[in-house]
Amino acid sequence: MLERKPRRKISVTKMAYSPFYFIGQAFKNIWRNVGMSIASVLILMACLLVTGAFYSVERNINYNLEGLGGLNKILVYINEECTEDQIRKIKEEAENCKGALEVTLITKEEALKDEKDKMGEEFSDIFEWLEEGENPYRASLEIEYETDSDVAALEKALKNIDGVDKIVSRSDTAEKVEQIKDVVSKVFLGMMVLLFTVSVFVIITSIRLALSARKKEIVVMRYVGATGFFITVPFLLEGALLGLAASLAAFGVQYYIYGAVFSGVSENFLGLLNLLPASALSGTLFKSFLAIGLVTGLLGSTVSLAKYLNK
């Protein structure tokens, strides 16, 4: 019963030093410790998803800030009574203020049109009504400054110009946005480091289990004179395959979730919050996921094999 019928094809002999042999052995190792392998993939996936979420949030914050036309601007509202000549004069005076980089005049008509464009088609009837009646918007100056340290002096100088009604500076908002970005970055980075470390350790454990399961085989291989390359490559490939699986799965999940969030935001926020389409992020995300996945997998394998390599 224990006798095997002679075979024409002998699998063992087919495999010497072929890439198929190494890949086959790597899959065999994964299958031997399937539970640990799944755990490694899931944890690494979580790490990649946090990375992906961080990247998506960061990119979208910047995208929305760009949409606001930047935060390093001061808005100067001009008295309604001012004539066009007076407005031109106010603009000239503002241009001469220290710290002012560029001064743009936004007329009442332009202000109304901008708002109409921003609100979209749904509110077009309200704007048509405003256009027909009296325009409630005021002329304003948009003043760009170079550095935050210019703001206080610039505001003071602008206040002294005749005809200036109100000054709105976005420097506070800019500071708050920067603070939020900073906190978000720190939280995400902390989670990334934690999950990355856990992933490496789980992969190390997984590879060590594979090494332990094949201990007898490895001892025999070493004693008959197998090279370190021949012995270690399947384990390195195992780490790389786990990393690759985690990368591809994480990319799929991220793409799906981002797509769902994108549709939800597009439908419910009416242009108040704009998200980049998934295609704008997918290229970088895919490459980053692959790189992080492979590096983590290989790092885990290398650390596990270090003991063997040092012998």
Place this chain on the structure above:
Amino acid sequence: MIEFRNVTKLYGQSAPALENVNLKIESGEFVFIIGESGAGKTTLTKLLLREEKTSSGDIYVDGKRLRRLNFFTLPYYRRKIGFVFQDFRLFEKMTVYENVAFAMRAVGQSRRAIAKKVPLILRVVELEDKRDRFPSALSGGEQQRVALARALANNPKYIIADEPTGNIDPQRSLEIMEMLLKIREMNKTVIVVTHEKALVERFGQRVITISKGHVVSDTGKSS
């Protein structure tokens, strides 16, 4: 030729496993290394396989100093040695043929070379009719012969057998020894590490006795 020059091996603070050992084994010799348990036989084997490094002194094999072998050169040195484990270390899920082929595959031999050579080796150990059996279907003596065949697979110059008769009955032990003598005639140097003094005396070969880490007797070259 194998040469031990003032070899000492220490493990921590305990007494030396081997102390100031000097010996020479010429190519083509058949040597028994005997000694009681804990005498230093296993340490000597490990040093010869370069599983361990000497604490002091040097071992030369064919003029090469084993201390100087590194991660890259060590595998090529080990291909000169066919090692037979006391517990056989056969793979239960592989047939006799595959167990032998495994050793050749591990050193990157071609399909054709494996297919050509394994049957010849199995003929030497008289197992050609059992090539497709699994180890569990073989007797202890037969399993040891498979282990011997695997040690021969890469055509080593030296055969080191660690207690080759430790797990088999006396009749099979004699057969294994006869087989090792036959292998020596294939221009190999055979070193048999054992504690079975009575068995050794029947063969009239060179016997090196180790006790408490020292070489206490050496009968000199065999015929």
